[in-house]
Amino acid sequence: MxxxxxxxxxxxxxxxxxxxxxxxxxxxxxxxxxxxxxxxESWRRLAxxxxxxxxxxxxxxxxxxxxxxxxHPVFVAPTAYQRLAHPDGEPATARAAAATxxxxxxxxxxxxxxxxxxxxxxxxxxxxxxxxxRDRAVSEQLxxxxxxxxxxxxxxxxxxxxxxxxxRDVRTRFExxxxxxxxxxGAMGHQGPLSMLGIGxxxxxxLTWADLERFAQLSDLPVLVKGVLxxxxxxRAVEHGAAGVIVSNHGGRQLDTxxxxxDALPAVVDEVGGEIDVLVxxxxxxxxxxxxxxxxxxxxxxxxxxxxxxxxxxxxAGVRAVLETLLAELDVALALVGVPRAAELDRSLVxxxxxxxxxxxxx
Numbered sequence: 001m002x003x004x005x006x007x008x009x010x011x012x013x014x015x016x017x018x019x020x021x022x023x024x025x026x027x028x029x030x031x032x033x034x035x036x037x038x039x040x041e042s043w044r045r046l047a048x049x050x051x052x053x054x055x056x057x058x059x060x061x062x063x064x065x066x067x068x069x070x071x072h073p074v075f076v077a078p079t080a081y082q083r084l085a086h087p088d089g090e091p092a093t094a095r096a097a098a099a100t101x102x103x104x105x106x107x108x109x110x111x112x113x114x115x116x117x118x119x120x121x122x123x124x125x126x127x128x129x130x131x132x133x134r135d136r137a138v139s140e141q142l143x144x145x146x147x148x149x150x151x152x153x154x155x156x157x158x159x160x161x162x163x164x165x166x167x168r169d170v171r172t173r174f175e176x177x178x179x180x181x182x183x184x185x186g187a188m189g190h191q192g193p194l195s196m197l198g199i200g201x202x203x204x205x206x207l208t209w210a211d212l213e214r215f216a217q218l219s220d221l222p223v224l225v226k227g228v229l230x231x232x233x234x235x236r237a238v239e240h241g242a243a244g245v246i247v248s249n250h251g252g253r254q255l256d257t258x259x260x261x262x263d264a265l266p267a268v269v270d271e272v273g274g275e276i277d278v279l280v281x282x283x284x285x286x287x288x289x290x291x292x293x294x295x296x297x298x299x300x301x302x303x304x305x306x307x308x309x310x311x312x313x314x315x316x317a318g319v320r321a322v323l324e325t326l327l328a329e330l331d332v333a334l335a336l337v338g339v340p341r342a343a344e345l346d347r348s349l350v351x352x353x354x355x356x357x358x359x360x361x362x363x
Contacts, residue, residue, distance in 0.1 A: 003314050003321045007285050007306045010322055014085075014309040021174035022084040025196070026308050028168035029252035035260065036252030039283030042260035046292050047353040051338030059331050059340045065277050065299045066153060066222055066243055070125070071101035073294060073342060074326050076319075077281050077304035078129030078155065080109035081176065085312040091120040093311055096319035098124030100327065105129050105155055105302065108142050109199070113183050118149035129155040129226065132211065134204045135188045140218060142184060147219040155246065156215060159227030161207065163200025164254035209240045216241040224279070229264040231271035234278070244277035244299075251282060251304055262292070266347075269297030287329025291337055295345040 004010045015023055029036030061072040076097045083089035090112040097104035098121040105127040106117050114128060128146035132139045143154055168174075176182060176199070179190035188202065216223040222243035227250060228234050234245050247265045249258045261282035269278050280293050281302035293301045303326065310322035330342075339345050 001314065003318060005325070007309070007322060007325060010306060010309040010313055010318070014312040018085065018312050021169075021172040022081075024168035024172045025081075025166075025174050026079070026085065026305060028166055029256065030164035030166055030254055031256035033252060033256065035249055035256050035258055038260045039249070039252050039262075040285055041283075042262035043283055043285070043289040043292055045353050045356040046262065046350045047355075048288065048291065048333075048337055049349050049351055050336060051349075054338040054340065056335040056338065056340045059334045061327070061330055061334065061342045063294070063299055063342055065103075065279070068125075068152070070103060070300065072327060072330065073290060073298075073300035074323060074330065075103040075279070075300050075302045076105060076307050076323075077302035078105040078107035078110075078157075079304050079308050080107045081111055081182065082107075082308065082311060083111035083181065085308050086315050086318075088315050089311075090117055092316035093307060093319050094121040094124055094126065096310075096316045096323060097121070097126075099320055100323040102323050103127065103300075106151075108139070108184050109182055110184075111181050114142070114145045114149050114151065118151070122150070126151050127153045127155050127224075129157055130215070131157055131160065131202075132204050132207045132215065133184070133188065133202050135202075136204070138184055138187045139215075141187070143215065143218050143221070147221050151221065153222045153224055153243070154215065154219070155224045155226050156212060157226045157250075158207065158212070159248065159250050159254050160200070160203055161205040162203070163197060164250070164256075166196060166253060169196045209236055212237075212242070213240040224277075228268060229259050231267045234268045234272045238272050238275055242276060244279060245272065246302065247278060247280040247298070248302075249282055262296070265293065265296045265298060273297050284326075287326055287331070287333045290326065290330045291333045291339075291342075291345060292350055294342055295347055295349045297347070 063073040103125040175195045179194040180186040224244040225237040226246040228245040261280040280298045310318035
């Protein structure tokens with residue numbers, strides 16, 4: 001099977017392949033999905049200001065995150081229930097990430113265990129995304145398992161104290177057919193079908209900064225806080241021991257009409273970028289988006305939905321094709337923007353786009 005050549009084509013193919021419920025779950029956002037759409041559009045509202053007559057015969061996309069040099073800044077975001085997209089699920093995604101030098105972040109609502117993923121892609125860099133469940137013992141065990149199996153960091157998601165209003169899931173009546181297919185949910189004693197509302201009720205809504213600090217002390221792994229949109233919260237993350245923050249609105253799936261990652265990123269970087277690492281997710285669809293994110297001060301970007309589309313369309317090969325497409329576009333963008341080293345991108349390279357609001361959406 002010939003794989004698509006663009007991320008948009010992967011999305012179109014996945015929509016035709018996946019059942020209605022899983023596709024709606026992966027693709028959907030909350031309420032009117034304004035933030036969902038704006039996550040993509042906000043990168044398009046930024047124009048690039050290239051430098052010319054620069055020697056770009058050699059490009060270097062490397063970045064440094066948590067003190068480690070990474071071959072490039074494209075990371076795989078945590079996405080749940082990947083075996084709903086393809087039978088090979090998270091292990092296939094992890095193998096594709098490792099093959100492309102992309103750091104892989106495993107969801108704590110994965111359909112594979114931390115040990116399984118580590119065994120299938122032992123050479124790959126990996127983090128564990130952590131929900132703090134009402135059953136704190138399960139979250140604590142997930143953190144211990146991550147440390148035991150070579151995960152380099154914990155990514156604590158903090159923007160889901162309750163589940164957002166996800167109307168696509170309501171319309172399709174989407175549910176997990178067997179709770180035991182999600183190891184963390186099975187560990188909490190659940191069996192049989194589980195709705196999205198039921199999943200949301202597993203998360204502890206009482207989580208506070210003090211709890212975050214306790215999780216940071218639970219293991220020797222550095223902790224990143226995912227779901228930060230305000231510079232004040234980024235400052236609190238620093239004060240409570242975080243090694244990094246991920247500017248994120250949960251893919252537009254929680255509170256609609258919040259800021260996009262692109263719009264929230266600069267203020268967060270200005271507040272804490274000199275002290276901890278700042279990453280961003282949401283709406284990254286082109287290599288030029290990656291350039292813009294790094295120019296605004298992000299150390300790396302995380303990509304979610306396109307990876308799932310690649311998995312649905314072609315399993316491991318599909319995910320690899322998605323990542324390779326983004327990386328190839330990033331290479332071209334570095335050359336054409338006149339900054340061959342990604343680490344040297346800065347805000348002088350971006351400006352508000354004069355066409356913002358006047359060009360019809362391609363979505």
